[in-house]
Structure formats: structure tokens, C-alpha cells
């Protein structure tokens with residue numbers, strides 16, 4: 460999709476994102492998605508091999524989502540029908556987005572690949588909020604500790620799943636990153652994974668020994684809900700050593716690796732959204748990025764302000780070029 464600033468490119472990606480996730484990447488309040496001065500908006504699509512999905516957002520009636528001709532029961536049903544990777548224009552800032560964002564990246568892979576992960580994650584979240592409620596309401600310590608054994612059981616499963624996924628992800632990431640950033644092809648990569656409690660100690664011991672701290676805080680500080688991870692290149696942080704363009708390629712390589720792992724394990728094809736692929740990248744790297752994405756053979760929606768981009772890649776019958784102008788889309 461090619462168009463000038465403010466022509467409506469991001470809005471098209473937002474529409475696809477809404478159908479896959481049931482929420483927007485621009486606003487928490489879905490009513491803000493509705494065009495100013497209008498009362499409602501509708502989005503509709505068919506997911507391969509023909510499952511209809513539709514969403515209606517109304518300023519009066521709220522939001523309604525239908526999947527396969529029936530009202531949607533839970534948002535995760537939507538996500539499991541349409542695995543989606545979204546790469547925002549400012550994705551080079553990935554490193555600054557904090558551990559919550561980075562946990563979501565790995566949990567995406569596990570959610571789609573490991574049925575059991577979702578079970579343990581939901582159980583863990585529920586127990587954690589009960590333990591936190593007990594802490595917040597200054598319940599006696601033995602009442603707080605009632606939750607610990609199940610918290611540990613599910614928490615350790617989540618931790619193992621994440622550890623496994625990160626190891627597989629690293630191997631796949633290196634392949635893609637070497638394609639996208641040839642200058643790092645001889646670099647050494649490693650995953651740093653922090654489980655959410657101090658290294659070399661057991662989750663159970665940490666929960667036990669930090670109970671007075673947790674009581675004072677009014678919540679459980681340590682556990683998989685506080686996990687984090689990073690990839691080091693030659694022992695260094697990419698945020699410190701890579702240019703913004705290289706950081707963008709780094710993020711892209713993580714997304715492409717996730718899509719390719721999902722395909723390998725479940726045969727499911729993800730949809731890829733890339734907003735403003737040209738920003739931060741020189742002409743040569745834009746072409747490299749486009750060619751790498753094509754290798755995946757998935758449906759991708761890519762926006763750019765650079766009208767030259769389509770000339771430098773090999774457009775075939777399956778690729779469609781659109782122009783976006785003042786909110787109107789037309790096939791080029």
C-alpha cells in the first residue's frame with residue numbers, strides 16, 4: 460500500500476488488527492476508532508478457507524464481534540483463528556517498550572503452538588490475583604500461603620515452556636537476522652532469560668522468603684509475571700550497538716522467526732502487518748526486507764510512502780499494489 464502521510468494507510472492495518480485481536484493498537488477506547496461525526500463502524504473479512512468474521516463498533520450499543528456466524532464467546536477464539544504479527548513503524552523502539560511487551564512476544568508463540576501453555580497461564584493469572592487480593596487485604600500469612608503450591612506448579616510450567624520457546628526462537632531468529640543484516644553474519648548470539656525471580660534460587664523458596672516484602676507491597680513481586688528476556692549480539696545489547704535501521708531488522712527477524720516456527724509446528728499461516736516498512740531503512744535494506752518477507756509465503760499487508768519500492772522488487776500475480784489517497788483505496 461502506497462500513500463502519502465495521513466492518507467489512511469495505518470487505518471487499513473488497524474482494521475485487520477481489530478478483526479484479529481478485537482482491539483486497536485492506537486487506542487484503548489474502541490469508540491475512538493469510529494470516524495468523527497459518525498455513530499458506528501463495521502469491519503468484515505473472510506478468514507481462509509472462508510470463515511466470516513465481522514465487528515461492529517457503535518457509540519451507543521458498544522462492540523459486537525461475530526465469528527463464523529455466531530457471537531464471539533472469548534477474544535482468544537478470535538486470535539486462534541487469525542494469528543497476526545504487527546510491526547509498527549517505530550518497532551526499533553522494541554527495546555524500550557519494557558518487559559511486559561517482551562513477555563507478550565514469547566507468549567504469542569506459545570499461545571498458538573502449545574495448547575497447555577494457555578491453560579497454565581490462565582490458571583496462574585487467576586491464582587496470582589487471589590494471592591494478591593489476600594496480600595492487599597492484609598490477610599494472615601497462612602491464608603496468603605494457601606495459594607503458593609498451585610502458583611508454583613503453574614508458574615514452573617510457564618517458565619519451562621518459555622525457556623524452550625526462546626531456545627528455538629533464537630536458532631530461527633539467527634537465520635532471518637543473517638539474511639536481513641549480513642553485516643552481523645559472524646556475530647555470536649545468546650538469549651538472556653530471567654525467570655522473574657533471582658537466578659540460582661527456586662521459585663518456591665523465593666515465594667516463601669519474601670512473604671513480608673510482599674505483605675508490605677500488597678502484591679506478589681516475584682514470579683513468571685515478572686519474567687524478561689533479551690538477545691545479546693557479541694555480548695552486547697542491540698539497543699546500544701545497532702543503528703535504528705539494524706534495530707528495525709532485529710525486530711523484523713524476531714517476527715519472521717515466530718511466523719516461521721508457527722508454520723513449522725502447526726501448519727498455521729500468520730497474517731503479517733508492517734506499517735511504513737521504509738522508515739529507518741535505506742533502499743537496499745527495504746528490498747532485502749521485502750524479499751525476506753516473500754520467502755514466508757504468507758499474506759502480508761505492507762505500507763510505505765516510497766513509490767519506488769515496488770519497482771525494485773519482483774512483483775508477481777499474487778502481489779497487489781494499492782494506492783491510498785484521502786481514505787480511499789484503489790488498486791494500482
Ligand SMILES: Nc1ncnc2c1ncn2[C@@H]1O[C@H](COP(=O)(O)OP(=O)(O)O)[C@@H](O)[C@H]1O
Nearest residue numbers: 463464465466467468469470491492493494495
Ligand atoms: N476515528 C477517526 N475519525 C476521523 N479521522 C480519523 C480517525 N482516525 C484517524 N483519522 C484520520 O485519518 C487520517 C489517516 O490516518 P492514518 O491511517 O494514520 O494515515 P497514514 O498512515 O496514511 O499516515 C489522519 O488524518 C487521521 O487523523
Ligand SMILES: [Mg+2]
Nearest residue numbers: 465468469734
Ligand atoms: Mg501511518
